[in-house]
Amino acid sequence: MLKSHNCGQLREEHINQTVTLAGWVNRRRDMGGVIFIDLRDRDGITQVVINAGHSQATFDTAEQIRNEYVLQIKGTVGRRPEGQENAEMTTGDIEVTADEVTILNKAKTPPFAINRDHNVDETVRLKYRYLDLRRQKMQSNLIIRHKAIKFIRDFLDERGFIEIETPILFKSTPEGARDYLVPSRVQPGKFYALPQSPQQLKQLLMVAGYERYFQIARCFRDEDLRADRQPEFTQLDMEISFVERDDILNLIEELMKGMIKTASRLPLAWDEFPRLSYHEAMERFGSDKPDLRFGLELTDLSDIAAESGFKVFTDTVKAGNPVKAICVPGAASYSRKQIDDLEAIAKANGAKGMPWIMLKQEGGVKGFISKFFSDEQMNAIIERMDAKAGDLLLFASDSKWVVYAALGALRTEMGTRLGLKDTGTLGFCWIVDFPLFEENLENGFYAPSHHMFTAPKPDHIPMLDSDPASVLSDQYDLACNGFEVAGGSIRIHERGLQRKIMELIGFSIEEAKEQFGHLLEAFEYGAPPHGGIAPGIDRLVALMAGEPNIREVMAFPKTAQATDLMSESPSFVAQQQWDDLHIQPAKAM
């Protein structure tokens, strides 16, 4: 090795030892006759001292050194002079006096500062990702990620899980997200697909008798990107045989707690993860991934609104839809502009408008809908919402989905604006008892709300015949701070039930055989009851690192346009490559 110690390693106990360090120049301070170099490697930073009186050749070399040069330093560890210690540095009590300085490599001045944590345009960061990743913050993020994954592997190994790799080249299915396709060279006209998740394969591993499987699995979805969505991302994919829902919830809860204790920058907001039904989450928070770190809950006012003189509300309730509101404390002083901003959020989420009522500090109410309510009705609203003078009430009346979306978005926005979220903590909750089917029929058939292998709750199975729309499933999600961080379900392992579900969703035997034939056939050879879950590693690590998007915890992420600014991919390919793959462009490019 070109070094004997790491740069974060040396302490008082090493004093008088001769050491060799190697790393990058974090900063150079040239005092004329003495030069200080902060030498940085992944482990930390050590101050190196180069004295003019010590060795002229070494000093001459040090004069030429610039930031980010790669150096090897041979020298002696010494105690810093009295009063010169740096309490900010873990190595701040010592320094290395250089006997020899070797420039292992020079470096151009980087396009942005490596030695400083400051905002840099993300275009530049992504183009020079290798320099961005050199920054302490990014190294720390990737180390959190490593620790999390290491914890997961150890935790699951101790509990009898085995890690099995599944193919990246697999089969396209029209269900779900858009597939990334890979044309076959040896099978003209045919395509592989990159897996959206190893869903089918892990179920087949259950049929194969592996009982407890996991994989740190790369997944691919060709959909538009978001702060928490990349075209390729990593899931902790898991499946367990002979398992019941609560076994999985309890296991994952223990795993999350251990992982956060081991790897997370932020602590848990609370120890036990609350379990909410999907219905309760939507009604109270307008989201199936609610941020429970603050209140501002949705309140149903349909009954009072139905008696009001406001036609929009009365019509809504007559149509069987809700009128709901949230109470924003202290926001009655909001300006027209601020209200307009909030209304824009409601509209962006499908609402046609955002009626509001201000409870004036000096008493009385303001807002054009207030005149449609009697004093009695207004008091009932205020009482039910536990509102006080100075508060602002924001309403939504529409289909319940629009009401959830609009008020859910407003709730999140106001939670941020008013600083109600404890942003330094992680607030987990389980969402359970999802509907088995989407509410709206598609072409006269039900659509699965998760996927077609999700099992109904056992005591709801009879309702598949009488009232399919009301059937709840053994599907569950884990949410944290308003993000979905895991989703899973107990699967259907029994053929008759699977056939019934396929009939309800209008899936013919022929279609099923075409797409899932291997899986359905496998289920006829003794499939054990099984279920699983898939936590999203990128989202969890971003949350644990306190980062606002998952690019900050991925080494080489893509832009919102799904490009890589460093390698400039995707890229055009030679005509020969098209020919080899038996494909051609749809039009001249």
Add this chain to the structure above:
RNA sequence: GGGGGCGUGGUGUAGUGGUUAACACGCCGGCCUGUCAAGCCGGAGAUCGCGGGUUCGAUACCCGUCGCUCCCGCCA
């Protein structure tokens, strides 16, 4: 597919319908033997993303376009 925001020396920002586009950091040179965001002195560095329009005059206003970003749709 739709909507919002941003784009000014290497980096981060300021700025204005009108003379030479300002500041900090960085960079280059000089001084300096105890600094640690070193300090002091001097210097270089910007066709204000690109194209078009309005105007006597555009970095600024308008349109388009490209890039980055956030959101809706989409993501079983």
